[in-house]
Amino acid sequence: MPHPHGHLQPGAAGPAAGGPDWQAWSKAWTRHIPVLTGRDDLTVTVAPGAGGGAPACFYPDTGRIEVDATHIGAPTIADPRRAGHKRVVPTAYGLLVHEAAHAAHSRWRTPPGTPPIVAHVAELLEESRIEYRQRMRRRGDRRWLRHTVTTLVSADDAPVDDAWHAGQLAALLLARVDARILTAKDTRGVRAAVTGVLGRKRLLHLREVWRHAHAADDADVDTIIDLARRWCRILGIDPHRQPQPPTPDPGMFAGRLADALTDYLAHSTGLTPTAYRDQQVRARHAAPATWTSREATGAEHAAARTLAARLRRARTHQPEPDLRPSPIPPGRLRTRHAITAQAQIAAGAVPTATPWQRRASAPPPKPTLHLGVIVDASYSMHPYAAPMSSAGWILAHAARTTDAVTATIAFGSDVTLLVPPRQQPTQVLELSADGGSDAFTDAVKLADQLLHLRQPGRLRMLAVISDGDLPDIDPAQRLLTTLHRAGCAVLWLRPADLPGHTFTHTTTVEVADPVQAIGHLADAAVTALERA
Template identity: 35%
Template sequence: MASHVTPAGAAITHPPIAADWKPWSDTWTQLVQRLSPRRDLTVIVTPGAGQGSPACMTVPDATIEVNADHVTVDPTVADPTDLTMRPLYATGWGLLVHEAAHADHTRWPEAVDDTCDRRVLDAAMLLEEARSEHRHLARRPRDRQWLTAATTELLLDIPPLFSRADAATAAALLLARVDAGILTVDVAADARQAIRAILGGKLLTKLEKIWRRALRTRDDDHSAMIEWADQWVRALGHVAHQLAPEAAGRLRQAIEAVVAVIAAQVHSDAIDALNELARRQRAAQNATEQAIRAAAKRAAEQLFRRPATVATRPPADAERAACGKLTRALRDAALREPTVTIGAAPVPPGRLRVRAAMSNQIQTRMGQTPTSEPWRRKTRQPNPRPPLRAGIAVDVSGSMAGFLDPAAVTTWLLANATSRLPGSATATVIFGDQTRAITRPGQPLAGVPILPQDGATEGLLTAIDALDDQLGLSAAGHSARLLVIVSDGWLDSQELALCQGRLDRLARAGCGLLWIGPENSLPLRGGRIVLADDTATIADLITSAAVDALRER
């Protein structure tokens, strides 16, 4: 069995820490101070660590290595500081607890003379496995769950060929942990019978007395540990390596069964942890959604209580033509083919099915009631036209000075075209030095607005929230929804992340997104992006985007 404790004076080379596991190593270095009263411990978590074992403790530099292959989570996704997620990597954390127990309680080897028989020292370290965990549980009984999980990896270290010495090793690693409070009697019952079949009842009883004495030994009593180890070696005697092939398979199966039982419990705990994580995520999402809706309601109450008044101009002939084109396109897109259903009927109209009709005639001649329906007919059910909800947020800051005319035409086109569709509505909010609504939902514009020019660029977040509340842009339903942002994207840096989050939220809810701006724009992600300077191009693109929003319903 590979040693889990590298003694003082040994040459040590630690593996380099993988970049993804560096935060875990740093966090576990802090958390190990809760497991052990020592303050000099360092933890390395990385693939390949452990010096040939799943985990190890190197005494000279007070370092614990844990092979990250046993920490079965994605280090870039899981949070090592989230204690509720620890069941997802129970085995890996249990290995850390096991090595922390060694760091705190395996003190006696420092006083052992170099002339000590190697076989005796190996036996003492074997007995130390359960003893250190037993001492740790006396101080931290809540760590039993993690030490039990780690036992699966430590048991797999038992050699596959079962001599009497191997069976004794299995007893020290498995049965001694029952007396140490790590495993239950029921879990180890079959393994105990298999070990007894190899060792015999007399020898197993003798070894049992030895490990129980070891469990009661103080951390610094090296002479007692060497004495128990010497008794262990003498009890096995010269037949220690005598094979027992007839019982080896039974013991291997019993150990695998113990590992399977523990692994099943670890898996069950992990499922519970995942369910708890999902519940917390849903609760957090619901809380976030409620906060956003509350903010949207406040913004709508602020902006639409008293919309700002802006001057207007009569639309040009080309602009009227573009509005008519947009209206026709929206009406065509709103049309839905009727739903056609084909079913059977006992009487016309419809198409006669000859076989079914003959069956009816035969049943009638035999004095039976006809059961078949020989006529096949098509039924057409008209589908309602979905209305369009379109929100427009227009940037009127100083950097938009050269683009205000196309922005004004965009506002007028959508407001008037959608007002001609049954049940449709649009609303417009401008933002700059301050955020103002200039049209309420369903309110058409008498003319093309003459947009004011402000200085700063603030308020896009408020504009999006207010339009969402008034038009239901994030509410899934019968209406097609579209948010149009007219801006160069030179926004307030504090709002950028929040605005991007709002756009992502609307996109997930099925709202169409369209960003219109000049050639030098810095648009946010999501939706269709239109960078153009001429009104004609923008009118065509608005038509295309609005039609797509309707057709996706």
């Protein structure tokens, strides 16, 4: 019975890579597992990379639990033979407890012929059900199970705002409130987001399903499968017409479900949502080691200084009349403030009120420019690799001193964050344009995640350097249209000598010389500020 997060594995266990350093943990937890499960036929393997691709997993056929030692750290961090080691590695021990709950209470198998989408829902319901059963049997285990939720739930569980993913989030988090693992306070934001997508009535019906699942017997497969089918009906899904779990539309941005889940995960790990997002982005989109770095040239330093000066002028051009308070004349007397000043003087205090208001010329207030640069790293764009590597460095250094926020992202077969926001790279990261172009939509979504390109009230622009020869034209166009309607300008720089697709809702400029692309980017940033 494969779990959606991969930690309940069918079939025989494969070989787990374990070195002698972790043998003490495997032996200690094997001796301890009967306490957690009431079974004496189980073994535990702790090793780096164990867990079947998940943080931990349970193989029912062989009675083996695996825990990825990554969640422990070093084998010498604690003595697993002592009870106090649990407090040192609460997340890893919580994973052990979670898999122990599967070993003790997941006593059913998916019947043959069950539609995959129904099996998937049954496995979602099983998550909170086995934890509820474990807590009822061993109340003290709740403490450790709470530590595992952030490892068993991923930001990928809520990629878009649709009924299916809202239901998935409800099963993973809101059902754990009724299982008395989490609290209503923990999940307040998630509940609001799920309610916004599903509505109160449908969420109430889903809650009835998972509460019935919590009461089901450990071996009552018929009830679990019936509840899974009922779940699908509530969400308007016909398992015969749609046998597989739906995949998110690549042309849709993440929405309030993702924001609520990120807020929950950030709070659970003691970080702000922004810090948590940055941490996840750096972990998932770090530049590959095969890409080379070099020192910036004198010309690049000069270009960064020139662009910074242009951006500063764009923020302060055309002084406009302004009204400023003043403690002394000339100007217009403000009676209420004058009375306040007299009262302060009479009381022997230093007057802080400003009775006069005078006219003055001041630079117009300018919003912070949020500029995302997406570079095509496919083979056809090879001539642009070096200039765009340089452009990313120049933009980041110019933005640092001008209240601008930039990020440079490359896409090929996957997405690479070249220059994160609010960072001055010490070296130029040289692109290697030799991949495909499959990950454009992911690159746009990453730019939106980093720079909040759909958020009104700020100056936003996305610049794309690509020939537009993409395999995902329709989803890409939907994303660009969404940005356009949200008020984010999209500049598309396309090589003049390469065939490609022209997208609507963009300003498309054909570039004859790759080096010209740097100038176009700088001009666009300055123009955006001047028109703000």
